[in-house]
Amino acid sequence: MRSSLGIQIGSFLALLALWHLAAVLAKSSLLPNPVMVIEVIGEAIASGELPYHLAITLMRVLASFILAMVIGTAIGIAMGWSRSFNRLFDPWLVFFLNIPALVLIILIYVWFGLIEIAAVSAVALNKIPNVAVTLREGTRALDKDYQEMARSFRLGFAKTMVHVILPQLYPYLAATARSGLALIWKIVLVVELLGRGNGMGFQLHLFFQLFDITNILAYSLSFIIVMQAIELVLFQPAERRISRWRR
Amino acid sequence: MEIKIHAKSFSTGGLSSEQPVLENIDLQLRPGEFVVLFGPSGCGKTTLLNIIAGLDAFYEGDVRLPSAEGRVDPVTGYVFQTPRLLPWRTVRENIQLVLDGDENDLEMADALIEDMRLAEFANSYPNRLSVGMRRRVALARAFIVAPDLLLMDEPFISLDDPTARRLRMLLLDVWKRRRTTVLFVTHDLREAVMLADRIVFLSTRPATVIADIAVDIPRDERHDDSRIEDFRSMLIMKNGFLFADP
Numbered sequence: 001m002r003s004s005l006g007i008q009i010g011s012f013l014a015l016l017a018l019w020h021l022a023a024v025l026a027k028s029s030l031l032p033n034p035v036m037v038i039e040v041i042g043e044a045i046a047s048g049e050l051p052y053h054l055a056i057t058l059m060r061v062l063a064s065f066i067l068a069m070v071i072g073t074a075i076g077i078a079m080g081w082s083r084s085f086n087r088l089f090d091p092w093l094v095f096f097l098n099i100p101a102l103v104l105i106i107l108i109y110v111w112f113g114l115i116e117i118a119a120v121s122a123v124a125l126n127k128i129p130n131v132a133v134t135l136r137e138g139t140r141a142l143d144k145d146y147q148e149m150a151r152s153f154r155l156g157f158a159k160t161m162v163h164v165i166l167p168q169l170y171p172y173l174a175a176t177a178r179s180g181l182a183l184i185w186k187i188v189l190v191v192e193l194l195g196r197g198n199g200m201g202f203q204l205h206l207f208f209q210l211f212d213i214t215n216i217l218a219y220s221l222s223f224i225i226v227m228q229a230i231e232l233v234l235f236q237p238a239e240r241r242i243s244r245w246r247r
Numbered sequence: 248m249e250i251k252i253h254a255k256s257f258s259t260g261g262l263s264s265e266q267p268v269l270e271n272i273d274l275q276l277r278p279g280e281f282v283v284l285f286g287p288s289g290c291g292k293t294t295l296l297n298i299i300a301g302l303d304a305f306y307e308g309d310v311r312l313p314s315a316e317g318r319v320d321p322v323t324g325y326v327f328q329t330p331r332l333l334p335w336r337t338v339r340e341n342i343q344l345v346l347d348g349d350e351n352d353l354e355m356a357d358a359l360i361e362d363m364r365l366a367e368f369a370n371s372y373p374n375r376l377s378v379g380m381r382r383r384v385a386l387a388r389a390f391i392v393a394p395d396l397l398l399m400d401e402p403f404i405s406l407d408d409p410t411a412r413r414l415r416m417l418l419l420d421v422w423k424r425r426r427t428t429v430l431f432v433t434h435d436l437r438e439a440v441m442l443a444d445r446i447v448f449l450s451t452r453p454a455t456v457i458a459d460i461a462v463d464i465p466r467d468e469r470h471d472d473s474r475i476e477d478f479r480s481m482l483i484m485k486n487g488f489l490f491a492d493p
Contacts, residue, residue, distance in 0.1 A: 145331050152300045152325040153345040153392065163344055167335040245335045245372040 032214040040218040049203075050222060057200040058226070060188045064123035065181060071124070072131025073173070079132065080139025096129040101187050105194060114195035123187045130183070131176050138172030170242050178235060185227060248276035248396065248428060250299055252308035255291070256453075267453035268294050269306070274430075274447065274456070276396070278313070281422065281429045283439040286449030292432040293328070295454070296398045299430065300325050314395050324389030324427075326402040330381040332373040332388070339369040342388050356391055363387045363421060379410040386418060390425055397422075399431040403438065415441055419469060436490075440478050441469055448489050458489055 016034050023033035044050035079086040079093070105122045112118040142165065150160040166173075192201025200223055207215040255269040268291040276282055286292050297303040299310055300323050312321035332341045339360060346352040360369050363383055373381050382402060389397055403411040415438065422429065433439050439446050440462055448458040460482065468474050483490060 145327070145329065146333065148297075148302050149325070149327065149331045151302055152323060152398075153388075154320075154322070155345065159344065163333060163336065167333070242335075245374070 030211075030213050032217065036214055037217045037221060040214050041222055044215070044218060044222075050219065053199055053203050053219075054222060054226065056198050057185070057188055057192065057223070060120055060123070060192070060199065061181070061185045063120045064127070064184050064188065065177075067120065067124035068127035068131055068180060068184065069173075069177060072128040072176070073135050073169075075128065076132040076135025077139045077169075080136040080142075086136070093129050093132060096125070097133070101126045102190065105187075105191055109195045116196075119188075119191045119196055122191055123184055126187050127180050127184055131180060134172050134176040135169065138169045142168050167242075174235075174239055174242070178231075181227070181230070181235075185223075248274075248278070248313055249309070249311045250274040250276070251310070252295070252298065252306055254308070255294060255298065255303075255306040257294075269298075270453040270455045272308075272449075272454065272456055276428050276430065278428055279426045281431065281442060281444045283443035283446045284430060284432045284449060285436065285439045285446050286432075286434060286454060287451050288434050290449050290451050291454040292434075292449065293400055296325070296400050296430070296432060299323070299396070300398055312396050315393070318395070321395040322392050324392050324394030324397045326382075326385050326389045326397070326399040328400045328402070328404060330373070330385040332381055332384055334372060334374050337370050337372055338365060338376070338384050341373065341384060342391055345388055345392050359387055359391050362424075363417065379406055379414060382406070382414060383417065386414070386421070390421055390427075393425070394427055397427050397429045399429065401433055402431075411438075416470060418442070419466075423466075436479055436482070437475055440464070440475050440482070458486060460486070 020033050020035075023031050041050065075089075079089060104125055108118050108122040108125070112121075146164050146168070147160070150164045155164070188199070189201035189204065192199035193205045194201075196202055200219055203219055204216055207213075207219070250272070251274075252269050252272040254267065254271075256265040256267045272295065274282070284292055284295070294303065298306050298308075299312075301310075312323070314321035332338075333344070336344065339356065342360065343353060343356045346356060357369075360366055363386065365380075365383060365387060368376055368380060368384075373384065376384070385402065389399075403414050406414070419442065431439075431442060443462045445459065445461050447456055448460070449455065450457045462478065464474050464478055
């Protein structure tokens, strides 16, 4: 465990070194070296600008994530449970799975305006079908033996859900939450770039127009670090906790 | 306690539409009685238990279970052929789960855990326990609800002989102290003789009752293997037709 962490850090440092070498060789303002980028990160944090936009983006990620997980899970469970429901809505699912994210975003902005709720729903809408498909699989794989046990002991709906059904769905929820977070934050940036006046996407767009590569890299790097921290601090401990019963 | 099933069939999905499983089953259980359902494998014993447990509503007949005072619906405890413990819950959590969860209940659960010598494993997850131990937990879970009827579906199958024997003794011991009506399914005659007040014999499919024989070995001699064996041989001698397994 500790040695694998060491390897990971070493590997990351090697990437930084490679970047630095490339920057030194290129001698171009279009490829700043890591030291310059880290300096800019420091300045942007000091001015409060980076934390502000980062926080805005994270809030949007969080809102869309929760929306997508809750709605997607409900749809997925319903489709896994009921064959007729599945037959009815499977074509819808296929349709929404295959709509490009950008098309959904544009349509929703056009129909509902460049407002916050439109931005968040556009992102959520892009992820809901994926969540639904995964949870449908999970629901189909539920062990009927446990449900019989729950029914014969009259556990009732709430207890059955919490103690019998959801624990069987945790692996599916964890998988879709992971991939969901990765997908959602990328789409949030697009939504911000197209129709919001703040957030990471908006800032990146601004820097793009100014050809300010140092700032683009500074913002991206900070964001990657924050997302990785979320993975380490939230997802991995949660997963360990949930799966501690496994041998 | 009255269980009457006129007919129960399964659709096999094939060309022959309906396969009859149970036919004219009529069981009367006295309160506190230990009744063993004995029949060949695959004759529909599990189906019968599922109907009684309320897991299967598609049958013709009538199941009437009395409930203890103060209960609206009768409570059944079910020990399945496999333990069916929730692997993501500890032994204690598995047992507490089937209770309503007030203070009193939790104390009761701990008392039973102590009673069934499970205390040392109370905080373990089921898949860290031996197979015999898991079955013991399943037994505890069925007893903790103080069932009006305890259903047991070959609960000691595929255990080695000493473990199965120990569990049978434990079952009788707990049952003596927490008396309830038991319907126990098996196709092991020795087990049936050891446990039962009365053995009800079922035929092959479609299953129907073909004999109903009281076991008159006193309860305090059930641990004596020679008594069990004598009774068993006598049973086979007198009623050989019951065991003509085609």
